[in-house]
Amino acid sequence: MGLSYTTQKSVVIRSWRLGALYYGLVAVVLAYVGFFLVYVERGYQRTSRAVGNIGLKVKGQATLRDATTGATLVYDANDLVMYEPSGFFIATALATTLQARGRCPGMDEDETCEDASACVVGTFSPSGRMTGQCVATALKDEDGKVVKRCEVEGWCPGEPEKDEVTVLENVGNFTVFTRISVEFPGIPDEDGEGNMLWTNLNGTKPTLGWNLWTINDLLESGGMSVKEVARKGWDGRVDVEFDCNLDRGIDACAPKTPYTLKQVMHPNTLSEGFNIRWISGQNVGEPSAQAGVVYSNETANGPGKDVRLLVKGYGPRIRFEVTGVGRKFDWLTLSTTVGAGVAFLGIASLVVNAVMMYCSGPKSKQYESWLFAEFHDTPYGSTEEAT
Numbered sequence: 001m002g003l004s005y006t007t008q009k010s011v012v013i014r015s016w017r018l019g020a021l022y023y024g025l026v027a028v029v030l031a032y033v034g035f036f037l038v039y040v041e042r043g044y045q046r047t048s049r050a051v052g053n054i055g056l057k058v059k060g061q062a063t064l065r066d067a068t069t070g071a072t073l074v075y076d077a078n079d080l081v082m083y084e085p086s087g088f089f090i091a092t093a094l095a096t097t098l099q100a101r102g103r104c105p106g107m108d109e110d111e112t113c114e115d116a117s118a119c120v121v122g123t124f125s126p127s128g129r130m131t132g133q134c135v136a137t138a139l140k141d142e143d144g145k146v147v148k149r150c151e152v153e154g155w156c157p158g159e160p161e162k163d164e165v166t167v168l169e170n171v172g173n174f175t176v177f178t179r180i181s182v183e184f185p186g187i188p189d190e191d192g193e194g195n196m197l198w199t200n201l202n203g204t205k206p207t208l209g210w211n212l213w214t215i216n217d218l219l220e221s222g223g224m225s226v227k228e229v230a231r232k233g234w235d236g237r238v239d240v241e242f243d244c245n246l247d248r249g250i251d252a253c254a255p256k257t258p259y260t261l262k263q264v265m266h267p268n269t270l271s272e273g274f275n276i277r278w279i280s281g282q283n284v285g286e287p288s289a290q291a292g293v294v295y296s297n298e299t300a301n302g303p304g305k306d307v308r309l310l311v312k313g314y315g316p317r318i319r320f321e322v323t324g325v326g327r328k329f330d331w332l333t334l335s336t337t338v339g340a341g342v343a344f345l346g347i348a349s350l351v352v353n354a355v356m357m358y359c360s361g362p363k364s365k366q367y368e369s370w371l372f373a374e375f376h377d378t379p380y381g382s383t384e385e386a387t
């Protein structure tokens with residue numbers, strides 16, 4: 001056949017049915033582009049992913065009743081809060097062990113022994129470094145027999161096998177001051193000098209429900225309560241979500257409140273709840289004498305006792321995640337949306353042509369001949385090829 005050239009030819013078909021179908025489809029496409037793509041999906045605004053930072057400070061007072069002495073001690077945030085980047089842990093219950101360096105029976109089941117052959121001197125075990133002795137403990141097995149354990153050198157006595165936890169009172173009323181700043185890169189501020197920036201620090205003092213939250217508030221937003229998490233701890237995340245229409249100005253921008261708290265660890269797994277150990281800087285005195293425990297009278301700096309209060313704290317761990325978008329009118333975004341939408345108009349012609357050719361019964365053949373015409377360009381002029 002050789003080379004050929006294909007070009008467009010406009011065909012006007014005077015048919016009210018096809019006309020109605022075509023303009024009906026055009027109306028649907030225009031409604032989709034104008035209403036859905038431009039208005040609902042905000043195709044006239046550019047979006048910028050929020051880049052957020054958060055600073056936290058927790059304050060409050062709690063009490064803990066000592067189970068043995070009955071004395072009530074006041075604890076503040078400095079005793080109970082551990083900070084981490086964008087989050088914190090607050091203890092709602094404590095298990096404390098007063099320890100000094102010395103020798104004592106290991107407290108781990110793996111350190112159980114019948115005789116000294118199981119205790120290899122110098123070997124590291126869960127509680128310390130073995131001395132090579134197998135010694136009696138204060139524990140009894142199911143048959144009432146005294147349990148023997150390898151003696152270790154280390155911090156003594158070891159933590160009890162089962163935590164003896166005491167719950168603090170009033171931790172739910174501790175307040176969390178959240179200092180949030182959010183920037184929208186690529187969206188200039190009113191002066192055009194930098195990016196749009198939002199903070200929750202306007203005002204002269206911290207405000208509950210704005211930049212100040214109680215532990216109760218935060219837990220309740222996730223359907224939790226201090227009582228539920230107090231003894232075992234909990235691991236969660238607070239989502240601070242922005243969806244800001246910056247055409248209304250930065251002052252109209254705010255995160256969704258109340259924040260939503262989500263659990264990040266699922267219950268009934270290997271590691272349930274949440275707890276952290278730390279050494280308290282409290283002036284702790286000396287641990288009491290106990291069977292099998294020999295305290296060392298030597299420290300690295302000469303005679304004396306090295307003493308520490310080991311604290312295992314249970315409670316909620318809460319991290320904050322600042323996410324979201326800012327949107328602002330932009331000609332380029334609008335023209336891209338409209339341009340892409342207009343391309344959909346081709347669908348209307350495509351559908352009408354398909355209806356003409358495949359769904360018009362005996363007229364289909366005629367429609368086809370109107371749509372496609374082929375000409376032969378010869379030195380004597382052109383001839384139309386019959387279809």
Ligand SMILES: Nc1ncnc2c1ncn2[C@@H]1O[C@H](COP(=O)(O)OP(=O)(O)OP(=O)(O)O)[C@@H](O)[C@H]1O
Pocket residue numbers: 057058059175176177206212
């Ligand atoms: N958890 C909180 N509960 C109540 N108020 C708080 C809390 N955290 C901070 N504030 C108060 O918010 C303001 C700003 O706190 P910021 O830490 O910037 O200042 P500060 O002077 O160092 O605070 P402070 O010395 O009181 O801890 C201060 O008035 C501070 O007392």
